[in-house]
Amino acid sequence: MGMSYRRYLNGARIYGCSSCKTHLATIHSMISRAFHGQHGRAYLFDGVVNVIEGEPNDRVMTTGNHTVRDIYCCKCGQTLGWKYVGFLPSTVLTSSSAYDRGGVQDRAYEASQKYKEGKFILERNLLVDVQ
Amino acid sequence: MRLTEPDQESAVSVQLDTQPEAGPSSVAGSSNGYNGSTAKQNGYSNSYTNGHSKASPTDATNGGGRLETQTTSITKVSLPGSTLYDDSYVDREEFVRLIIQSLRDVGYIESAATLEAESGYTMESPEVAEFRRCILDADWARANAALMRLGVADDERLWEAKFLISQQKYLELLEANKITTALHVLRNELAPMNVDPDQLHALSSLMMCSDPEDLRQRAGWDGASGHSRRRLLGNLQRYIPSSVMIPQRRFATLLDQARAYQQSLCLYHNAPSNSRTFSLYTDHLCDKNAFPRVTTAILEVHTDEVWNLEWSHSGNFLASASKDKTAIIWRVEHDKDPSIRDISPQFILRDHPYPVGCVAWSLDDSILLTSAEHFIKLWNTRTGLCVRSLEAHTDVVTALAWLPDGSGFISGGLDRKIILWDADGKQRDSWGQSPIRVTDLTVTPDFTRLVAVGMYDVPASGPGVTATPENGNQSGAGRSAENRVIVYDLLTKQPQLFIPVDGELTSVEVSDDSRYALINRAPEANAPCEIHLWDLESERVARRYLGHKQSKHVIRSCFGGVDGTFVASGSEDAIVYIWHRDTGTLLEALPGHGPGSVNSVAWNPQNERMFASCSDDHTIRIWEAPPTNIMGVPDAEEHSRQAHEADGKGKGKSRERWDGQATGTSYGLGSSSGSTLL
Numbered sequence: 001m002g003m004s005y006r007r008y009l010n011g012a013r014i015y016g017c018s019s020c021k022t023h024l025a026t027i028h029s030m031i032s033r034a035f036h037g038q039h040g041r042a043y044l045f046d047g048v049v050n051v052i053e054g055e056p057n058d059r060v061m062t063t064g065n066h067t068v069r070d071i072y073c074c075k076c077g078q079t080l081g082w083k084y085v086g087f088l089p090s091t092v093l094t095s096s097s098a099y100d101r102g103g104v105q106d107r108a109y110e111a112s113q114k115y116k117e118g119k120f121i122l123e124r125n126l127l128v129d130v131q
Numbered sequence: 132m133r134l135t136e137p138d139q140e141s142a143v144s145v146q147l148d149t150q151p152e153a154g155p156s157s158v159a160g161s162s163n164g165y166n167g168s169t170a171k172q173n174g175y176s177n178s179y180t181n182g183h184s185k186a187s188p189t190d191a192t193n194g195g196g197r198l199e200t201q202t203t204s205i206t207k208v209s210l211p212g213s214t215l216y217d218d219s220y221v222d223r224e225e226f227v228r229l230i231i232q233s234l235r236d237v238g239y240i241e242s243a244a245t246l247e248a249e250s251g252y253t254m255e256s257p258e259v260a261e262f263r264r265c266i267l268d269a270d271w272a273r274a275n276a277a278l279m280r281l282g283v284a285d286d287e288r289l290w291e292a293k294f295l296i297s298q299q300k301y302l303e304l305l306e307a308n309k310i311t312t313a314l315h316v317l318r319n320e321l322a323p324m325n326v327d328p329d330q331l332h333a334l335s336s337l338m339m340c341s342d343p344e345d346l347r348q349r350a351g352w353d354g355a356s357g358h359s360r361r362r363l364l365g366n367l368q369r370y371i372p373s374s375v376m377i378p379q380r381r382f383a384t385l386l387d388q389a390r391a392y393q394q395s396l397c398l399y400h401n402a403p404s405n406s407r408t409f410s411l412y413t414d415h416l417c418d419k420n421a422f423p424r425v426t427t428a429i430l431e432v433h434t435d436e437v438w439n440l441e442w443s444h445s446g447n448f449l450a451s452a453s454k455d456k457t458a459i460i461w462r463v464e465h466d467k468d469p470s471i472r473d474i475s476p477q478f479i480l481r482d483h484p485y486p487v488g489c490v491a492w493s494l495d496d497s498i499l500l501t502s503a504e505h506f507i508k509l510w511n512t513r514t515g516l517c518v519r520s521l522e523a524h525t526d527v528v529t530a531l532a533w534l535p536d537g538s539g540f541i542s543g544g545l546d547r548k549i550i551l552w553d554a555d556g557k558q559r560d561s562w563g564q565s566p567i568r569v570t571d572l573t574v575t576p577d578f579t580r581l582v583a584v585g586m587y588d589v590p591a592s593g594p595g596v597t598a599t600p601e602n603g604n605q606s607g608a609g610r611s612a613e614n615r616v617i618v619y620d621l622l623t624k625q626p627q628l629f630i631p632v633d634g635e636l637t638s639v640e641v642s643d644d645s646r647y648a649l650i651n652r653a654p655e656a657n658a659p660c661e662i663h664l665w666d667l668e669s670e671r672v673a674r675r676y677l678g679h680k681q682s683k684h685v686i687r688s689c690f691g692g693v694d695g696t697f698v699a700s701g702s703e704d705a706i707v708y709i710w711h712r713d714t715g716t717l718l719e720a721l722p723g724h725g726p727g728s729v730n731s732v733a734w735n736p737q738n739e740r741m742f743a744s745c746s747d748d749h750t751i752r753i754w755e756a757p758p759t760n761i762m763g764v765p766d767a768e769e770h771s772r773q774a775h776e777a778d779g780k781g782k783g784k785s786r787e788r789w790d791g792q793a794t795g796t797s798y799g800l801g802s803s804s805g806s807t808l809l
Binding site (some may be wrong): 002003004005006008010 | 261436438439486488527529546568570586588683684685686703728730736747
């Protein structure tokens with residue numbers, strides 16, 4: 001909607017989209033490096049710019065069932081990772097049993113996973129250092 | 132002499148009021164030529180006024196001169212108080228003297244004399260009249276004497292006045308070839324006056340001139356028979372108190388001030404200043420219905436958001452840039468009536484790899500520049516073909532501006548580069564790394580400055596930046612990119628001004644007098660957004676315009692109307708806002724566009740009552756003053772008609788618009804005749 005310019009970041013180290021070099025995040029907003037995505041290592045970031053978010057999906061991950069939105073580069077459209085949206089409320093359990101991984105982690109309030117809410121995962125292989 | 136001439140008696144009133152009334156009376160001064168024809172009237176009124184004339188005639192009238200024994204004196208009317216009306220601030224003497232001066236200037240000498248007689252005020256005392264006559268007749272000695280009696284403020288000014296008189300005398304003597312006398316004047320009058328030696332040298336060198344024509348040219352003087360004496364009088368008046376000798380055309384000056392004041396109050400004023408809309412009888416106020424408030428055309432060819440638009444310099448074409456990777460040149464016959472007008476896409480310029488962000492017409496409208504991401508393309512506007520494609524930028528080109536002489540253009544982008552190109556696309560010069568990522572730039576029409584706005588951040592590498600780095604820029608997510616306005620001197624390419632501004636700056640426009648810059652600002656937090664009018668001379672914000680909304684998108688604004696008296700802007704709430712530039716009042720908030728931002732507004736440079744706006748709803752709207760043949764008083768939402776594109780004949784569906792819902796009729800692309808499409 002409307003025209004807007006891509007945001008630019010500054011910091012000691014800036015990560016950008018591997019195909020179009022759009023700024024995405026700086027090292028200052030990185031929270032953890034200990035994640036894994038489909039392409040290998042991935043980092044958890046606090047704030048990411050110049051991305052478009054997709055629709056929320058439920059996805060199974062090693063840490064459990066999560067609702068995530070895929071994020072795409074705003075210029076070239078490449079998939080970059082995902083964003084943690086929230087957790088399944090206890091009243092809405094998925095009907096398909098394939099998703100049922102065990103009771104404890106599907107609950108609405110999972111304290112150990114709550115820190116991820118609203119944060120972004122960017123796959124390391126899809127990032128480049130930008131100057 | 133004028134004062135003592137007995138002229139016609141004043142017929143105070145033909146009605147049989149018994150007394151000559153004090154107060155506003157009409158003096159019927161008839162000119163001398165009518166002497167014979169008013170004989171009858173003479174007889175009638177004579178017997179009437181004779182009985183009432185006071186025993187003491189004024190110094191204006193004396194028995195002599197006329198053969199008719201029935202010539203009466205003009206009775207002087209003495210009035211109580213000294214103001215014009217009982218409750219006014221105007222001094223009666225000043226007022227009457229000004230009227231006398233105006234009457235004399237126009238040529239109604241008799242009326243002026245009658246007025247002087249009746250009121251007892253004289254426009255100027257005999258000394259002043261004498262002085263005036265001496266100057267105009269070049270009677271210098273007596274002029275000097277008269278000058279002494281006129282009450283010049285102090286000695287120094289008296290010397291200056293005398294110098295001017297002597298100078299004129301000297302020049303006239305030289306012109307008449309009386310060299311020795313002129314030399315005498317130079318030595319005895321001009322030299323001892325202690326003036327600037329250079330001036331004295333210049334004057335003495337004029338003696339070398341061989342003939343009068345040469346003298347006139349070298350001195351910049353138009354001769355004794357020209358206007359020089361009158362001009363001398365005008366110059367001398369500066370030394371004489373204005374109550375003694377009234378400044379020339381004073382009444383007209385006062386009326387001009389009144390006119391300027393009324394015009395400043397007229398918010399919708401959109402007419403050229405020498406038109407006949409100014410009358411002394413009523414206060415000037417422009418009709419609101421002559422202001423563009425109504426959509427007269429909706430142009431719906433683009434298939435995605437329209438981001439930018441610009442009128443050609445001739446006002447006949449409109450170029451639009453859109454997210455659908457095309458730019459369209461529209462032909463708009465702006466000087467025809469909306470109902471018979473033809474608006475159609477002349478060319479659709481495809482072949483852009485990315486959405487088109489900017490368009491710019493060359494000065495003669497022969498070349499159109501378009502920018503898409505980092506590509507710049509030059510298009511020939513007559514054939515619609517792309518002439519060149521330029522790829523010098525490494526990041527989005529956000530601004531294109533032609534130089535005021537049309538010799539080239541400047542492009543600026545988010546890669547911090549500002550590049551000067553030739554008109555045929557050769558890179559002439561690069562301005563190096565600008566400290567800001569340019570989001571918009573423009574060149575002032577007087578060719579002295581380049582104003583650029585953009586995001587300021589210190590690049591992580593550090594060296595190679597020309598500006599002083601700012602601290603505090605290393606915030607975590609990089610959200611507080613500070614924005615700046617940088618004004619460069621166009622010739623030296625040196626930055627003159629750095630102005631840090633809070634919030635994001637999205638567009639800049641410069642007024643026609645090159646003094647003001649209009650900058651759109653989107654604030655960081657939920658603060659109200661403003662448009663700033665910056666005064667480039669004093670480097671301050673002259674005015675702010677509030678009311679529109681802008682937070683995430685690039686919204687542009689522009690000057691509009693005759694002399695740029697209006698400011699129009701788009702907004703994220705689909706409303707076009709128009710303010711009065713000098714007072715900042717919001718004049719119009721025009722709804723009508725579909726949901727989404729109104730991205731840009733452009734006022735037609737040749738038609739001050741038409742502007743165009745483009746929006747995220749894929750359309751461009753042309754706004755004009757409500758057509759006068761519409762029934763009733765048009766309302767912006769109800770009666771906007773659109774000019775339908777004709778293939779030369781007949782209208783297709785015309786539709787009424789009610790509340791901005793587009794009902795999907797587009798201009799027939801394939802069926803248009805006469806317009807070439809790519």
